[in-house]
Amino acid sequence: MGVGQEDRSAAVRAEHLRKGSNTSMRATFMHGPGDVRVEDVPDPRVERPTDAVVRVVLACVCGSDLHPYRSAATTDEARPMGHEFLGVVEDTGSEVTGLERGDFVVSPFAFADNTCPICLDGFHTACPRGGWYGAGGVGGAQAEAVRVPQADGTLVKVPGDVDPALLPSLLALTDVYLTGHHAARMGRVGPGKTVTVIGDGAVGLSAVLASRRMGAERIILMGHHTSRTDLGREWGATDVVAERGEEGIAKVVELTGGEGSPVVLEAVGLMPAYEQAYGVVRPGGVISRVGVPQYELAPVGFGSLFGKNAGLTGGPAPVRAYLEQAVDDVLRGLVDPGRVFDAEVGLDQVADAYRRMDSRSNLKVVVRP
Amino acid sequence: MGVGQEDRSAAVRAEHLRKGSNTSMRATFMHGPGDVRVEDVPDPRVERPTDAVVRVVLACVCGSDLHPYRSAATTDEARPMGHEFLGVVEDTGSEVTGLERGDFVVSPFAFADNTCPICLDGFHTACPRGGWYGAGGVGGAQAEAVRVPQADGTLVKVPGDVDPALLPSLLALTDVYLTGHHAARMGRVGPGKTVTVIGDGAVGLSAVLASRRMGAERIILMGHHTSRTDLGREWGATDVVAERGEEGIAKVVELTGGEGSPVVLEAVGLMPAYEQAYGVVRPGGVISRVGVPQYELAPVGFGSLFGKNAGLTGGPAPVRAYLEQAVDDVLRGLVDPGRVFDAEVGLDQVADAYRRMDSRSNLKVVVRP
Known part of the structure; x- marks a missing residue:
């Protein structure tokens, strides 16, 4: 990394911290189906000793943001949006020991303490002290800044100075790439395996790359x-x-010699994708789901999963469990998951980003506050 | 094993082969809920070159036989019953090479060729040439004799002379014990693990023993x-x-330190058992089902499995995959799964066996033709 890049990196930090002196900021809210607005809200502040406040450098719009965009009930309560971001630490609570103002950090799409038995098992998205951005009094990340609970457990510092060209790939780690990785890992993908990936969205493509x-x-x-x-x-x-x-x-079954696919990664979350999954899975095989299911009941009996001993696994990716290794892989140029981004908008154009992804004009859109 | 036992064993075989000279036999049929009858039917014969006919020495009634006993539609077509048996080979088709008249054999509850890619994967119950006793023109095993398709692939010879005291444990291998074993295996039970078994029927108890x-x-x-x-x-x-x-x-969650059970073996097949399973499973844990599900749709979304990355696995046990090892374990006295049997009836009393198991007066009843 050349001197010029170090300079740019330092400049990025300084600029983002300078913005932090405002007392209000712009943030994205969903008011109902198709109704995404950027509004002025108070700057987030440290509320608990384990919090940090992060000034957002890059955020983006997720395929899962499109579920409420298409079907959310219209309510008085606007929903803060966004859960994928890179940023610079602006403030930390008194119990935060591993981070300081100015650190460049990557956040998983869910926060977690990273110390409880469930986190130690590697299932951070079920951490009893964890939670989701945009819910329970925590803001969304399609914003100028965000409060991060359990900051020591959640945020991963990016060491050294970061080549700006790598920022999209680091951003992809916050959700889609490591969600695809989680699908593959839970499906026990390994050398020599045959894998079927259902869905050509950013997560499906990431699952291909991870596999x-x-x-x-x-x-x-x-x-x-x-x-x-x-x-x-x-x-x-x-x-x-x-x-x-x-x-x-029929086509997948034919491609797999009439027997079906030993591993199926389902990266959509809608019932037709689930039906395809149990249709193509080989007896004794496994369906690994990471598309957030837009259904609660599904076929699991003799005619779908049970009869052929097909397994079902997956869930919200514990991105934190994989993040340090993945940051290292990106910095070393071993993976380029940022290629899923095919457009960028400023924060005030975030509604346009939703429209473009909803109409499939774009695959995944970066939001730069 | 003493000479007396060898004599008894030889006598058993001779007696069962002598019975084979009849041209009709007694077999069990279900005509509707609670309506189990023993009727005269033609002796089974070799129909295909890969068939064998086995004279039944011991059979039994399965928990899964109670599902139609409680809820089967009354139809004109009586349903042949029974899928668990030990017996003596009476006749073999021209392509059967591994068995001969007089061999003492154990059968899995499903037949399979044991040579196709699916069987080689260890999922014999999904063998394309396999199938179920009591269906598709194949008789049931609660009978004096049964035709066994894919006999070379299906039947396992019991080597040497068999101590009659071990027969119940060998009979338990045909279904319940190795179904419990399958549950544990699919749930990746191993040293040091915490396992919750749902169901105290013969399969649940077998799952305890196997775990x-x-x-x-x-x-x-x-x-x-x-x-x-x-x-x-x-x-x-x-x-x-x-x-x-x-x-x-709540009790199981409390017993597991508030976190839930990493492995749950569901050995019932009814919805309340499934609900208990996803209620007690730990985040990232697995539910292994072997109770034949009496439902097709079940909760699998964010509120049940997905949210906590809980896996679902299991299906009809590929007993054949485990049978040789298990026969050896029984003959060496390492396991005593036959203790699930707590009564024995003659074939003509089979309806009584159903009644006793349905009322839970008995756990599992041997049927001796």
């Missing part, structure tokens, strides 16, 4: 947006199945 | 029939939770 990194030999990507599946091929998909439903299932 | 054999350190048995949970304790249960529903869930 290839774990040594999968054959990666069948189910998706029908050519511009996306083309990136999937670059990242390691050996086959693309554009057909959906029964036709898509 | 202990695999080194589980703590085994919490959820069941409220003291005579059964007592056997569970003998077999390795360290805690018994008699409470059900929310109360039972």
